[in-house]
Structures are given as C-alpha cells and as structure tokens.
Amino acid sequence: MSGPATGGSCACDVLIVGGGFYGLNLAEYSAARFPRVILCERSAELMQRASFSNQARVHNGYHYPRSILTAVRSRVNFRRFVEEFQPAIDSTYECLYAVGRRFSKVSARQFYESVRRIGAAIGPASLASKRLFDPAYVEDVFLTEESAFNSTILREIMAERVRRAGVEVSLGTTVHSVRAGAGNRVQVEIERDGVRETVTADRVFCCAYAQLNGPGCEGGIAPIHLKHEITEVALVEPPGQLRGLGVTIMDGPFFSLMPFPARGLHALYHVRHSPHAHWYDGNAPWHPAYERLVSAEKRTAFPFMVRDSARYVPAVADCLHRDSLWEVRTVLPRSETDDSRPILFKPHFGIPNYHLIMGGKIDNVYDVLDVIGQTPNLWN
Numbered sequence: 001m002s003g004p005a006t007g008g009s010c011a012c013d014v015l016i017v018g019g020g021f022y023g024l025n026l027a028e029y030s031a032a033r034f035p036r037v038i039l040c041e042r043s044a045e046l047m048q049r050a051s052f053s054n055q056a057r058v059h060n061g062y063h064y065p066r067s068i069l070t071a072v073r074s075r076v077n078f079r080r081f082v083e084e085f086q087p088a089i090d091s092t093y094e095c096l097y098a099v100g101r102r103f104s105k106v107s108a109r110q111f112y113e114s115v116r117r118i119g120a121a122i123g124p125a126s127l128a129s130k131r132l133f134d135p136a137y138v139e140d141v142f143l144t145e146e147s148a149f150n151s152t153i154l155r156e157i158m159a160e161r162v163r164r165a166g167v168e169v170s171l172g173t174t175v176h177s178v179r180a181g182a183g184n185r186v187q188v189e190i191e192r193d194g195v196r197e198t199v200t201a202d203r204v205f206c207c208a209y210a211q212l213n214g215p216g217c218e219g220g221i222a223p224i225h226l227k228h229e230i231t232e233v234a235l236v237e238p239p240g241q242l243r244g245l246g247v248t249i250m251d252g253p254f255f256s257l258m259p260f261p262a263r264g265l266h267a268l269y270h271v272r273h274s275p276h277a278h279w280y281d282g283n284a285p286w287h288p289a290y291e292r293l294v295s296a297e298k299r300t301a302f303p304f305m306v307r308d309s310a311r312y313v314p315a316v317a318d319c320l321h322r323d324s325l326w327e328v329r330t331v332l333p334r335s336e337t338d339d340s341r342p343i344l345f346k347p348h349f350g351i352p353n354y355h356l357i358m359g360g361k362i363d364n365v366y367d368v369l370d371v372i373g374q375t376p377n378l379w380n
C-alpha cells in the first residue's frame with residue numbers, strides 16, 4: 001500500500017488535538033485570545049468518543065466520599081455546568097444514592113457525613129423508593145440532587161460556540177506527531193483524506209483523552225503514565241418502577257442505573273463487570289487505544305451486571321438490554337486508590353509549547369480553564 005500523499009503546510013496560533021468536550025472548550029477559549037485557532041478531530045463528527053459514550057452524570061460530589069477534593073470541586077462546578085448548559089440538562093428524575101451493607105468502603109453514616117461536609121442536599125428517601133431496595137443488601141437510601149446531560153445537545157451547543165468564535169474545525173483529520181520546530185514553535189504532522197500536511201503552531205493543546213500520548217510518542221516524547229480500561233455501559237429500558245429514577249449504590253463493587261438522555265434510555269454501569277480489560281501507557285511501546293478497542297472482543301457482560309445489581313434492587317432484573325456503549329476510559333493511576341478524578345495538565349510536555357490536558361469528568365473543564373488561565377508563558 002502506498003503511503004499518504006504529501007500536501008502543503010500552514011501556520012496557526014493554536015492547534016487543538018481532539019474535538020471532544022475538552023478540545024472544544026479549549027478551542028473556544030483560545031479563539032478569544034488569538035486570531036487563528038485550528039481544531040483537528042480524527043472522526044467525521046465532534047464529540048463521538050468519551051464525551052458521548054459515558055454515564056452522562058453531572059457530578060455533584062456524592063460519588064467521591066473518599067476524595068474530599070474531587071467532591072468539593074464537583075460541588076463547585078455542578079451549578080455552573082447546569083446553568084451554562086441548561087438545554088442539555090435533565091434534572092427531572094429522582095436521584096437516589098444507597099449504601100451497600102457489605103463490601104462498601106463507607107458506611108451509611110460516613111456517606112451522609114461526607115455529603116453534609118460538602119454542603120450538598122441529602123435527605124431520607126421516601127418509603128416507596130426505599131421499598132425498591134433489598135434491606136439485606138442495602139444499609140440505607142438517600143434522596144439527593146444530581147443531573148444527567150444529553151451529550152447530543154451538548155455537542156450542538158459546543159459546535160455552535162466554536163463556529164461563532166471563529167475556530168477552524170477540521171474533521172476527519174488525524175494528528176500523527178508533534179516535534180520541536182524553529183523558534184519554539186511546534187511542528188505538527190496531520191493527515192486528512194490520505195494527504196499529509198505539516199502545520200506550524202505557536203502552541204498545541206492535546207486533548208485526545210484515551211490517545212493523549214499518541215502525537216507526543218510518535219514524535220519521540222516519552223508517554224505519561226495512564227491507565228486505560230475498555231468499558232461497557234449497557235443501555236437499557238427500565239421497568240416502570242425505575243423509569244423516573246437514578247440509582248447509585250456506594251461505595252465499592254456496585255452499580256448505577258440512571259437516565260441517558262441522548263438515547264432516551266437508562267445507562268447501567270457496574271463497577272466490577274463494566275470494565276473488560278485494562279492496560280497502562282508507559283509500561284510498553286505506545287499503541288493507539290482506539291485500535292485496541294476495535295480489536296477487543298465485545299461480549300456483553302449485561303447478564304452479569306443485571307444479576308448482581310438485582311440483588312440490591314430486584315426490579316433491575318426487568319431491565320431490557322437495548323444496546324451497549326463501548327469506550328476506553330482513561331484515568332490517572334493514582335485515582336485507583338481514592339477514586340478521585342483530578343485534572344491532568346502538563347505544560348510544555350517534552351517540547352516547548354506542547355501542552356497535555358485531560359479531565360476525569362466533564363465538569364472538570366472549568367478547573368482546566370482556571371489553571372491554564374493562571375499559568376504563565378502559555379499565551380505570550
């Protein structure tokens with residue numbers, strides 16, 4: 001097979017790798033500061049990867065009783081996100097958090113205290129809601145306040161915002177590698193329609209999430225240590241009793257079942273059965289995460305998810321499996337111990353003006369924008 005044809009070259013102030021939620025926000029932010037911002041997205045459409053294939057939860061801190069920092073940041077970002085992306089937000093369902101009686105890393109009391117500490121709403125669930133749970137497996141059930149987002153609407157909002165900001169969005173464009181160029185610029189090798197081109201960028205933000213290490217490694221930069229999991233989120237039609245509910249069992253090898261507005265279904269995620277395989281960048285030569293996902297065996301674990309979950313909430317047994325979302329979930333290895341979701345920001349990574357950015361959850365984007373706004377030598 002002959003290699004791609006070689007095209008021309010161009011220059012820009014900022015080049016963004018990745019058209020997920022993070023890349024789009026970074027592109028809009030950059031376009032307010034510089035005239036020429038190019039965003040390269042390898043897919044034919046924006047926000048098709050982790051920013052679509054997730055559990056759609058707008059976190060409000062409940063999920064992180066073992067990481068006070070992540071819980072507090074979630075609280076702070078929750079209101080802002082819900083207000084800013086209001087058309088994409090579903091807050092109409094009853095959000096229940098329950099605590100498992102066995103194998104939970106927190107007791108019901110500890111969970112309650114951790115929520116009170118961050119000032120989030122929490123109260124007893126109604127008797128009717130409590131009856132959905134098996135008390136042999138569940139210590140207590142709480143009524144909480146959280147939301148789900150519709151990632152299709154989120155994409156429409158962000159696509160319109162970057163268009164208005166004047167960002168040049170280049171779909172179907174893969175960034176192959178980055179290298180140090182003259183005058184501290186970054187030489188970026190991209191490919192579109194089989195044609196290779198070199199872009200000279202004053203600065204590059206890599207927001208490629210599961211493939212964060214790709215352009216750097218291809219250019220000879222050592223990878224950052226990341227954990228990747230091939231993850232299955234089952235999309236289900238819940239039975240009548242669970243339709244207007246979101247249910248999460250804390251804090252251990254349990255599950256959550258909550259609305260997934262982009263498909264009008266519920267997302268079932270099981271801590272033990274949703275992850276199918278994992279690997280670490282940094283332990284072996286870098287290999288594209290999406291290629292691993294494509295070649296992975298995708299035998300659904302839905303029967304195992306549902307069997308275990310129904311022990312806690314018997315009605316889960318009546319969920320109808322409609323589809324599964326398969327995606328690579330990427331986390332920092334340190335999150336494995338406390339289940340935190342910190343942001344990753346590595347300015348000038350390996351070469352000047354090449355910056356890595358990753359957020360463990362959607363609303364962390366505000367923390368990223370705050371940090372890069374305060375970092376010297378990024379914007380001059």
Ligand SMILES: Cc1cc2nc3c(=O)[nH]c(=O)nc-3n(C[C@H](O)[C@H](O)[C@H](O)COP(=O)(O)OP(=O)(O)OC[C@H]3O[C@@H](n4cnc5c(N)ncnc54)[C@H](O)[C@@H]3O)c2cc1C
Pocket residue numbers: 017018019020021022023040041042043046047048049050051052053054055056057058059173174175176207208209210211214215231232233327328329330358359360361362363
């Ligand atoms: C299973 C799962 C469940 C989750 N649940 C939640 C949740 O409930 N709530 C929450 O807040 N967060 C959740 N998250 C995390 C959240 O989805 C991510 O934090 C967020 O979507 C990351 O956005 P991103 O833009 O960095 O990544 P992505 O949306 O993956 O965007 C990266 C983009 O880069 C592109 N790309 C990659 N390599 C290249 C290249 N070389 N050249 C050009 N383009 C490239 C990709 O095509 C992709 O569009 C979940 C994640 C997963 C996987």
